[in-house]
Amino acid sequence: MAKNDYRNILIQDPKFALEAVKGDFIMDVTESICEILENEEIDRKDLANKMNKTKGYISQLLNGDRNMTLATLAEILYSLNYKPVIKFENQNKNTVYKGKVESNDPPLTNYHLRRVKVNLKKAA
Secondary structure, X not given: OOXXXXXXXXXXXXXXXXXXXXXXXXXXXXXXXXXXXXXXXXXXXHHHHXXXXXXXXXXXXXXXXXXXXXHHHHHHHHHOOOOOOOEEEEOOOOEEEEOOOOOOOOOOOHHHHHXXXXXXXXXX
16 A cells, blocks of 8 residues: 555544644645755754754754744744735635735834734844
8 A cells, every 4th residue: 555545544533633633734834944944055954043043953954953933934934035925725515715915014002012022122
């Protein structure tokens, strides 16, 4: 039995299907970041320097040894001059939902501005 055949049987179990979706999403995100790094000729050490983090921290994120939050993902992409584009696909209805933010400028809410002020105070 081929590996994909076995996986297709397992995803009939809702618990395994959820874990498969999580794993696939994590792999998609980390592989996409690694592809950007390769295409831009940026190594993990350079990314770490841009983010004021250690190379080990970046490696843990990209190897899946550390949980990557959405905030961390945004920080990585910002450091690489990329912006995430949101798209969700409904597997049952074959429909796609795309994020509504169309501006090139990120929206700044009072919450974001407060976080910037707090981070600036910490850096001072």
